[in-house]
Amino acid sequence: MRDTRHRRTGQNRLLRLLDGLERQTRTDTVIDLVSRGVRALPLGGGGRDLLHGRWLGHPVHPLMVQVPIGSWLSAAVLDLRPGRSREAGLLIGVGLAAAAPATLAGAVDWAELHRPQQRVGLVHALANTAAVGLYAASLACRATNRTGAGRGLAFLGLTAASAGGMLGGHLAYRQASGANHAEEVPHVVSPGWHRIGAVTEFPAGQAVRRTVDDVPVLVVRESGGAVHALADRCSHLAGPLSEGTLDDGCVRCPWHGSVFRLSDGWNVRGPATAPQPAFDTRIVDGHVEVCLHEHMDDGRPTRQAVHGGREGSGG
Secondary structure, eight states: OOOOBOTTTOOBHHHHHHHHHHTOOTTHHHHHHHHHHHHTSSOHHHHHHHHHTTTTTSOSHHHHTHHHHHHHHHHHHHHTSTTOHHHHHHHHHHHHHHHHHHHHHHHHHHTTSOHHHHHHHHHHHHHHHHHHHHHHHHHHHHHTTOHHHHHHHHHHHHHHHHHHHHHHHIIIIISOTTSOTTTTHHHHSOSSOEEEEEGGGSOBTOEEEEEETTEEEEEEEOTTSOEEEEESBOTTTOOBGGGSEEETTEEEOTTTOOEEETTTOOEEESSOOSOOOEEEEEEETTEEEEEEGGGOOSOOOSSOEEETTEEESOO
């Protein structure tokens, strides 16, 4: 059996092809045009959040594609049996109907990705578009009693959809598009309180970046004295929230516009589908200390302030 790995690196040829696709710049002009068009769609903030899957806690596109993929795979099984073309055609029609909203959700996600992810995503979309076209042609052939041609086109459509699914897997697992980029914070930050600086180092109303156990942390002190702290790297694609915009008790990511509530890290607006890890804060002897909220297990209220060892209300 012929070895499919690169002789010098041992890397699988398919993976080399995909890695090269990530670096391919010739499609960038098309990507710019299409992504601008997707962002210009009159969906509204609520519609985009719905399609991003903010309500679900993770992207909704992978869930939605199960219907067309499942329908088309089931149709292929029926096509292997004589006399079941009509039932297979019904399943193909269901898959085509479900492909439209799944495509829209995927496009909305794709428009807010990094460029290497968008390059792979563009080919992913082209493969799935080819699958839709082949299945539509298959359905037309079946409607005109050209069953053999309809079956052949359907199997070609399944092949295209499988290629698109492989690229989708590369996007999700190799390139981490749609993954929660702040998930590791509770596993990296050690339990307990961490001193991050004197109160005077945090000007009121300004975003300040600090580090706790090598984890970047956004710290904001309000004019009234309350101190808020969130993991700095946006859960969407790790954008630096400390470089974002503060407004109405929230911070807006400078990269793709996700909005998080400073008080608890809740994702008020997408494309982020996961909230930011939040830290409890206190002031001890004029210094700000933070403790990851998940590590607080003594039942005390969050965001306490301690002055000279005496607890009081505050941040």
